[in-house]
């Protein structure tokens with residue numbers, strides 16, 4: 001007899017707290033419609049207190065989901081509660097994508113994939129840089145460090161206001177990673193081919209810092225993982241100084257690709273229409 005879960009259209013979720021500002025439903029519903037896939041994607045609010053029982057209902061099938069996305073503040077707990085975290089999630093200690101397979105809950109982290117896929121699309125050869133500078137050592141910087149290292153950039157400098165956090169990440173991610181306090185920025189930027197802002201500096205019009213990109217290698221790329229505003233103060237300074245830039249919106253779009261493929265069985269493409277849907281939602285001018 002067929003299991004009702006096999007015959008029902010697959011349902012996926014994004015959960016976090018708060019969740020109402022998540023743009024993941026726009027992305028996944030766009031693809032469901034574009035590829036005429038029978039399936040659904042819902043935003044499910046869950047507090048830290050609720051989250052373990054949400055995961056329990058996912059595992060026992062009573063939630064009716066095939067998997068989903070997990071965002072702040074549940075990424076670390078999702079990793080811990082999964083039956084089978086992959087090596088990427090394991091190293092980060094955090095998961096953003098869950099899926100059920102043979103009755104077990106698998107967890108991965110697609111943020112690093114999204115970061116790299118965005119740059120592959122916007123600025124091929126970004127990974128040929130000999131030296132990369134990553135500004136920031138918060139939660140969001142980890143997947144970026146992992147991705148840049150895994151693409152073979154030999155020298156990665158993590159610079160952070162609080163040195164101890166940068167040091168912790170250098171210890172975690174291996175010999176290619178070097179930790180610094182802010183004062184080292186001009187020195188480590190010298191000759192670098194890649195600069196990545198992972199801090200909240202300039203987000204939503206907040207504080208920023210003045211950066212002199214002119215010491216970087218010719219043809220260097222500057223990117224930001226923040227996408228509100230689309231052109232952050234860091235990117236604006238780089239552009240005005242004549243450097244190539246890539247905004248952070250593509251990372252959000254690309255990190256969604258592997259999850260959609262797992263849950264719905266079709267590998268989706270990131271296209272301009274999807275990008276403009278999110279740009280419209282952000283309310284900024286493309």
Ligand code: ATR
Nearest residue numbers: 136137138139140141160161162165199200201207
């Ligand atoms: P996320 O998980 O989004 O990365 P986070 O863990 O709060 O958020 O980290 C924010 C990052 O922005 C950190 O690297 C933080 O530096 P500290 O570790 O010293 O806090 C950085 N950041 C935030 N405001 C900053 C500021 N005004 N100047 C320099 N760095 C700042």
